Amino acid sequence: MDSQLKRTPLFEAHRQAGARLMEFGSWEMPVHYGSQIEEHHAVRQRSGIFDVSHMLAVDVQGTQAREYLRQLLANDIDRVRHDGQAIYTCMLNAQGGVVDDLIVSRIENQPWRLVLNAGCADKDLAWMQSLAQDYDVQVIPRHDLAMVAIQGPQAKAALMQVRPAWQTVLEGLPRFTAAQIGDTQVSRTGYTGEDGYEVALPASEVQALWDDLIAAQVQPCGLGARDTLRLEAGLPLYGHEMTETVLPVNAGLQWTVCLRDAERDFTGRQAVETTPQSAQLMGLVLQARGVMRAEMLVKTEFGPGEVTSGTMSPTLGVSVAMARLPLECKAGDAVTVEIRGQAVPAVICALPFVRNGKAQMTIKS
Incomplete structure (x- = not known):
């Protein structure tokens, strides 16, 4: 090691x-x-x-902390109305790609706190500090x-x-x-x-x-x-479901982008508003033996897709995956996944596969 x-x-x-x-x-x-x-x-x-x-936990404080975070984050922290409330959001680049996904919270008499993904922490911190230069804020890695x-x-x-x-x-x-x-x-x-x-x-x-x-x-x-x-649980992982070249709408994360305040010019907003959705994130359940993995080709009647994350589900006893698929695809559609050169049948389903320990679909034996 x-x-x-x-x-x-x-x-x-x-x-x-x-x-x-x-x-x-x-x-x-x-x-x-x-x-x-x-x-x-x-x-x-x-x-x-x-x-x-x-x-990495990062605290943000200063007289313009709120204004800074409203530019930095795609979700609007003005939705944090109660002490201790947290929201899930993304930081976007100018092209609308995801710099990272994170949770931000605010507790009374405490700074705003953001929790960054481990593999992205260094670049995230540099990104946050570069944008902070225009505001009276302190960005403090904890x-x-x-x-x-x-x-x-x-x-x-x-x-x-x-x-x-x-x-x-x-x-x-x-x-x-x-x-x-x-x-x-x-x-x-x-x-x-x-x-x-x-x-x-x-x-x-x-x-x-x-x-x-x-x-x-x-x-x-x-x-x-x-x-x-x-x-x-259908939860995305940075580097798989989202990257700096994938817009939130193509990663199933459009709900984390708040556009209701037309005056809030957050980083990436123009790209988000002008770039049409080109794919959707959905679930796959394999219908035969095998294990789906990231980057495997998915063949649908509407064109190709790609597995973003795949595994053998311990709860369900079958292989499940998240995949980026053509917009025309819907739950219940039959597709194939290329596994070791073989076209293996799978079916599209809505996410998540499991919620609170319970399967969200019927698995055929």
Whole structure:
């Protein structure tokens, strides 16, 4: 393993637990702790914990923070009307392509907080700082923080068990909101399709929280389960469903772009408004043996498409994928996917495949 890879404050905990480590976005991260499938099922049925400290929290403050964020982000932060509310959005380039997708939140008396993807963090930060030059704002990367995600139907109970002082906050925290508890931010968000929380706290405190949750029978989970969980939930991954050359409308993310204020000239707006949609993001379920993977060719009666992400679904027991397809395609259409030179039958479906642990379609045996 490259000795120059970055490591989170929990790296030694992963190593001592026997995790299989891999490179991800210049970080050395756990892919699984023995069984990716068991970790996946633990999150769907009980609870799991992920080290997401490779993601970067960035605080934005200053007298023009709101104006700056209204230019930086495709979604409009004026939609954040309640203390602790969070929104999902994209940063776009001038051509309308996605620089990154992220969550932004605001807690009273705290700066705005953006959480950036690990593989994009350096370029995102440079992009944010370049746009900040025209505003009275400070863009502050929070390298002093660590982050963990506790996900699954029993996530709340586990977190309240190990941190009983947080109970009142956790009980009253709606989905997609955040609260500040001392130096810790707790957000009811996640990337698995299950209920759960993402906790950002001082790096010096993360080991104790991790150890306490493991002792409470919360399953440690790696990047492998994180990917199969998010794919079943129909959640996009940067570099797959979206890139700097893919517009939100072609990545199923048009709902993250807010055009209602005609005076708000956010970066990429002109391209978004003038470039017609050329594809749509939909789901595929394979109808024969095999596993769909990114970049595989999809043949439809309306022309070619491409798999953006694919896997074997542990919950459904079949291969599922997200794919960019012609606009004429619809759920129920039969297509083929080219796998090792063979045209393998598949059917188009709406996303997600799984919601709150339940299949969203009937799988034929």
